[in-house]
Amino acid sequence: MSIKYAAKLGTALFSLALLTSPALAHPPIPDRPADVEKSAFEADRADILAMAGNFKVRFDMQESTPWAADYEPRERKISGGHEVVKIVEDSGTKIVLQHLLVVDMGEKDFIVKHWRQDWEYQPEKILAYSDRNRWEYQPISEKRRNGRWSQTVYQVDDSPRYAGLGEWETQGGVRRWRSSWTWRPLARRDAVRNPVYDRYYAINRHSPMPNGWIHFQDNTKMGMVDGKLVPIVQEYVLNTYTKFDGYNVQAAEDYWTKTKDYWAEVRKTWDAAFASNNGVTVEEEAETGTVISAELLEMGTKIAEDEMDAAAATKKARALITKATKPGAVQSAQNGVRSSNY
Template identity: 50%
Template sequence: MRAILIAAALLTTTAPAALAQQAAVPAVATAAPAPANAFERDRQSILAQAGQYRVHFDMRENVSFNADYDPLEEKLSGGSEIVRVVYDHGDRISLQHILVMEHEGQSIVVKHWRQDWVYQPQTVLTYAGPNQWTLTPVPADQRTGAWSQTVWQTDDSPRYGGVGHWTYDNGLSVWTSNATWRPLARRDAVRNPIYDRYLGTNRHALTPAGWVHIQDNVKMSGRNGGEPVAIVQEDVINTYDRSTNFSTKAGDDYWAKTQGFWAAIRDAWDAAIAAGNGVHVAEVGDTGSVTGIPLMTLADKVSSGELTEAAAIAQGRTIIAQATAR
């Protein structure tokens, strides 16, 4: 897991001046046919997030709702990331994010988060509190024309899900979710703060240079056993600017070697979720979930040729089965 640790360090230590020097490729106007209908327009907006990017992460706590809590200072970081289409089944689209970094002349690749989109979903996987995710029905009146977005962690264990609509008003192509519960991000979980979950709203908006992911998070504490209490509000703005200033080869090579393994791991998670109408898996501060290091290590061994894909899949299924057993 050395690659994960190095990449994490790079992501959290990039200075603002360095970020300003990362040149993005200007958007090039191209003549494209107009989408045939609203559904296809939405699909193209989702697929437009695939590509090669310099990413700037801007996180700041703004307003405290607790007299004894002082908001954290703004945190800036950044990195190089590719976003690849895992599958496009029309009404179901999956996008995989992969960090591609350079450190002391060595390429560092880390499989990052994944976003799955489903048109007019019957259910969405939502965070239900510490270590628990639940398949939540989407009411019929909220499904029409809507897309769910489910976000998965580096090892394809669940993170959060929400439902919203793409809109195209005032020159903006933007998807906005409902407010959803979320587990702590690693940046917070490793500090053992007084809050233990977020109530967040997502926006994904296309920009001339790429796209932007905007989060409005209210950090909450549910440790008193009653209704969660608001501690502080946070804005997160993750900007994806198209760039050809780095090589994607290491990331694409990793994905070519491991995508079969990860497809089987996704299927194993889906089976566990379907069997339990949700899933219980222990959260771990620095890796997201208890399955993080074991599954990521198996993928590294497949990539390096140390382990066959079939052997890694068998071990991965066992890891998931044991982690989700109740």
């Protein structure tokens, strides 16, 4: 089966995907007694909060099954690093975790403000990836959100990446949260290669383990062929976070102390853009994610190194986000592959 012929196979899959929103991915959770509900809620919170800490991270990525006969899966790629995961907010039903990547540069460690994950209990809506450069709010019915948590993942500049709805459960003695089917833009590792696929249709799983936690991704890489969205190849990604303090954790702590107020204002500005447009449209590029990502990150670094005033950086960040998210700001939503950094 050629990639062109795969269009016929993919049409049915894509049509089903469009009809199956994240809210409809799982049947409703039956009503539970109040004490059981409270116990489940507290167990869920404990598992989410346990994702915070200092970790050694291993990223294991493997393209496996080609869905088009003339596609050759890429070789397995393994990489790693060190991350500090901070609890930015915990209001009971909402938990915000910020990842900070510590990069050993020899004489000095460099901090990359990495991805962010927001967990919300029984959300009324989620900010889901809609199409290239576009994220939209999707309502979640009361029946579907009952007992479930959403996970919304944001890119390094706090622009959105993807969102899913799922239930924390125990199966075979293993605790896990399994997302609904979720659309995602390409990660930078793929986008910079200009591949034949341009987005992922995926299920994400998170599980605590005795010395950390794992994030497993089951990614169907999708691409446009003859005007139709079709599956190209399957990919499995296992990200393992193992508790570890043997690196310069203090560098991440210092960075966050100096920049957390700046990034709080960045988040507020993005939130305002989401609220005013029922989501957001913002142009992306393969190398950096959003077209304003590099500048927003650079200002954070300058604040951390006492090279820029936080108030001035905040003012400029607000202007950048406002301009980039105005209706009509995206030059061509279908012109080339767009991506994110994670």
